[in-house]
Structures are given as structure tokens and as C-alpha cells.
Amino acid sequence: MVEPRAGEITVYFYAILFARYPQVRQMFPQGMDAQRDRLLRALLRIVDLADDPESLVRFCGHLGRDHRKFGTLAAHFPAVGECLLAALARYAGPAWTLDIAAAWAKAYGTVAQVMISAAEQDEAVRPAVWPATVVHRVSRGHGIAEITVRPHITYEYAAGQYVSVETPWWPKRWRYYSAANAPREDGTLTFHVRAVAGGSVSDALVHRAAVGDVLQLGPPMGDMVLDAADHRKLLFVAGGTGLAPIRALIEEVAHRGGRHQVDLFLGARTGAELYAVDDMLRMAQRHHWLTIRAAVSHEHLPGIRGSLPEVLAEYGPWYEHDVFLSGPARMVVSAMETLTLNGTPPHRIHHDPFETPVLSTS
Structure with a gap:
């Protein structure tokens, strides 16, 4: 009910938080647009995971550990909860019943406790920054x-x-x-x-x-790691600067002795935007288990032409592979759809969470 007005809710939330608790304002940047967007994505993600406790606890644990870099303390959570529920109540209107309020209070208390516990455990073993x-x-x-x-x-x-x-x-x-x-x-x-x-x-x-x-x-985050793969055949797909984590994963395969068969697809709109291809080709010359293909979607050049999802469909199927996707969110979503339609089980497709935009942030 409130999602269509979510942007207004986050503006109101921070306004009353800073008005009621001005001492926390110094923890935030002067420009709040990115911070509001981050809060909104986190809230929507938490609601999406309400019926998946294991994933919810993992996500909130990540949040708790990551918030240490802001100077967040356990004492801050009651203030945030008070203002968050006030913002939801204001924009939900008559739909904000006593039962709904109690459910949200309980949910927020659970999220806060998971975040606090994760932060305390993290503090015992490593710095915040x-x-x-x-x-x-x-x-x-x-x-x-x-x-x-x-x-x-x-x-x-x-x-x-x-x-x-x-x-x-x-x-x-x-x-x-x-x-x-x-x-x-x-x-x-x-x-x-x-x-x-x-x-x-x-x-x-x-x-x-x-x-x-x-x-x-800040602390390292993300579960798109090699240990997430169940099978020896790996498919890596990188659009633009999405090559960064893919390159790291390929280096990790090499460090482990090249015990995988790796197919890498690189994509960009034009040939000029295909950066670091020479580096990857040299890597393929050193490692016989690595095969590289590059495609462009908006320029006629010798070689493969088309978007990465189109090229994946042409060269597949990939149902025997663990797949790692990195790049613009639209490309990742489209590639996931193409792969699943062609038989790749969803649990074998790995990518960074959409609520934490790694490559498109400013």
C-alpha cells in the first residue's frame, strides 16, 4: 500500500529522525539522496524476505556489519524504529491498525537485534573501516x-x-x-x-x-564467490565494468589449480567499450581451461554481434554449468531469464544482490 509513495516516506523518515534526534545528523552525508534510496531498497528487501528466515537473517547480518562504518551503535536502533514506524503510520493512513503496528514493531525489533548481534560479533574480530x-x-x-x-x-x-x-x-x-x-x-x-x-x-x-x-x-560483502559453485563447469558473463569480480573469480580458479572448465562472455555496446579484453585473452593463453568470447550489441564488427542474453542463448544450453553474472542490472535480469528458459536451474545462477548496486553507483 505504501510502496508507491516510498520515496516520500524515506524523506519524511529522515526529516523526523533528524528533528527528534539531531545528534545523529553528523553520521550522514550532506546530500541524502543516495542514503534515502539505500534505506528504501533495504526495507523492500526485508519485506521480500519475510517468508525466508534464513536469507533474512543473512541479509540483516550483512547490514549490521556494514553499518559499523557509519558509527552505528545499539543505542541508535530504538530512535530509528520509532521514526520508521511513525513514517509508515503517516503514509498508510487508516490501513495502519493496531495489529499492523504491533506486527511492524515486532519485525523491526527482530531485524534490529540481528543487526546488533552481527555488529557485536564483527567488532570482536575486525575493525569497522x-x-x-x-x-x-x-x-x-x-x-x-x-x-x-x-x-x-x-x-x-x-x-x-x-x-x-x-x-x-x-x-x-x-x-x-x-x-x-x-x-x-x-x-x-x-x-x-x-x-x-x-x-x-x-x-x-x-x-x-x-x-x-x-x-x-568498509567490510567485504557479497556471496558471489567460487565456493558457491557446485559443479566443475563454470559460465562467467560480464557486461562493462562487471568484468571486475569475474576477473577476480577467474584468478581464484587459477590459484586453485584450474580444476574447472570456464567459459567467459564479455559484452558491451561497441568495440571501444570492450575494455581489458587483451588482458583476458592473455590469461586464456596461459590457462587452457579458459575460453573467451566477446560480443558487441550496437556496432557492426567482425566477430559476435548481439546482446549478452542473445549470445548466451545462441551458444547454450548451459544447464550443466554454475553461472556467475555481473554487470548492469537490466543485463543480469535478462540473462537470468534466458538461462532459466533454456534449462539452467535458478539455484546455479549467482549474482550480486540488486539492492546493493555495485557497478552503477556514483
């Missing part, structure tokens, strides 16, 4: 920069996971980027960042960041 110095930067063209950082303290993550990043130029604005490499002995991480229109953080990273600058990293 990791300072990291930029040690290398190279332009990939077309608004893409490859940025390598070295965390000041050990940063443990798995290939395929994504990381929230804060720059010194936009305090409290965190954006998500996937690491483009499997864990290295020297501890460095490489990110592929595309500057997007109006994107303050991505623009700063692509055009302003230099060797010696210090960024802040």
Missing part, C-alpha cells in the same frame, strides 16, 4: 580507471566480493566497487571504476585520485 593508500592508478579509457590500494592493516576477503569505498573528498559518501583480483600476497586490491554522470565519488576516483591518497574501505 580499513584505511588504504592508493599505490597505482592507470586510465583504461572511456571514463574507466584502474585503481590499486594497499590497506594499512590486513584486509581479508574472497574473490568475487565487493567493497564499500569512501574518499577524502566526499566524507560519509560510501559507494560499492568489486575487487578485480583474487587475494594477493602483498594484500593490495584493484578496483575498476567508471565515472558516471553526476557521480561524485566515481568522478573523484577516476579524475582526482592519485598515488599516495588514502581511501577508507
